[in-house]
Amino acid sequence: xxxxxxxxxxxxxxxxxxxxxxxxxxxxxxxxxxxxxxxxxxxxxxxxxxxxxxxxxxxxxxxxxxxxxxxxxxxxxxxxxxxxxxxxxxxxxxxxxxxxxxxxxxxxxxxxxxxxxxxxxxxxxxxxxxxxxxxxxxxxxxxxxxxxxxxxxxxxxxxxxxxxxxxxxxxxxxxxxxxxxxxxxxxxxxxxxxxxxxxxxxxxxxxxxxx
Numbered sequence: 001x002x003x004x005x006x007x008x009x010x011x012x013x014x015x016x017x018x019x020x021x022x023x024x025x026x027x028x029x030x031x032x033x034x035x036x037x038x039x040x041x042x043x044x045x046x047x048x049x050x051x052x053x054x055x056x057x058x059x060x061x062x063x064x065x066x067x068x069x070x071x072x073x074x075x076x077x078x079x080x081x082x083x084x085x086x087x088x089x090x091x092x093x094x095x096x097x098x099x100x101x102x103x104x105x106x107x108x109x110x111x112x113x114x115x116x117x118x119x120x121x122x123x124x125x126x127x128x129x130x131x132x133x134x135x136x137x138x139x140x141x142x143x144x145x146x147x148x149x150x151x152x153x154x155x156x157x158x159x160x161x162x163x164x165x166x167x168x169x170x171x172x173x174x175x176x177x178x179x180x181x182x183x184x185x186x187x188x189x190x191x192x193x194x195x196x197x198x199x200x201x202x203x204x205x206x207x208x209x210x211x
Contacts, residue, residue, distance in 0.1 A: 036211045041200045047086060048196040051079050051103075052188050055110060055166060062114045063173045073111060080104030090207055091146055099146075102139050109135055114170045129167065136163055149202040158195050162188065 033041070054076040061069040084100020109132045116124040136159045144152040165188045172181040204211050 034211050037200075037204055040203065040211075041197065043086060044196040044200045045193055047079065047083050048192040049189070050082070051107075052166075052185070052192045054079060055107065056169065056185055056188075058111055059114050059166075059170045059173060062111065063118060063170070076107050076111075077104055080107060087146070090203055090210070095146060099139075099142060102135065102142060106132070106135050106139065110166060113167065117170060118174060132163055133160070136160065143199065147199075147202045147206050149205040150198060151202075155195065155198055158191060158198070162191050162195070165191065 054072070057072050058069070058076045060066065061072045066072075080103040081097075081100040083103045084096040084098070086096075087099050088096035109128060113125060113128045113132060116128050137156070140152060140156045140159055143155070144150050165184055169181055169184040169188060172178075172184060
């Protein structure tokens with residue numbers, strides 16, 4: 001399975017100036033799938049759909065001071081152990097728990113970044129964003145150590161793009177540019193599905209006897 005994209009770059013200008021069709025994705029799928037392959041692909045896609053959907057809901061809750069913030073954040077953080085559990089059949093409990101913790105940290109940092117941006121604390125926002133990218137590198141390195149079939153640098157580019165677009169999504173909501181925030185979410189969702197398929201494809205290649 002091959003993946004193509006045109007990544008968003010912060011150097012292209014402000015989020016409001018970003019072309020709504022960015023990024024563009026396409027993938028070449030194999031001719032057929034086994035039931036086990038389909039189950040893995042759909043499960044991984046569901047987890048990443050939940051990842052970006054609950055992230056958006058948390059951003060909205062924080063930005064607009066909604067009364068559901070606490071329970072929405074709690075549901076978002078459940079995505080970490082859920083993603084970790086998806087790896088356990090292949091890599092064991094310890095690796096799954098470690099991955100789940102990295103994803104949970106990614107989500108906590110995202111919420112902290114939105115809070116800092118809303119408060120107008122530029123220093124805190126910059127420090128938190130740096131921490132966010134460092135965590136992203138940890139996630140990429142962790143997965144690539146587990147699975148040599150994961151296209152490491154391609155996945156890193158996708159993950160960086162995920163971070164950049166999610167930050168832009170929060171910014172547009174803070175600026176009350178709701179139309180642009182929806183366009184950004186569409187791009188985030190597409191990217192998440194590509195990352196999900198990258199992980200699934202790598203697992204299928206590494207454990208063909210299980211599929």
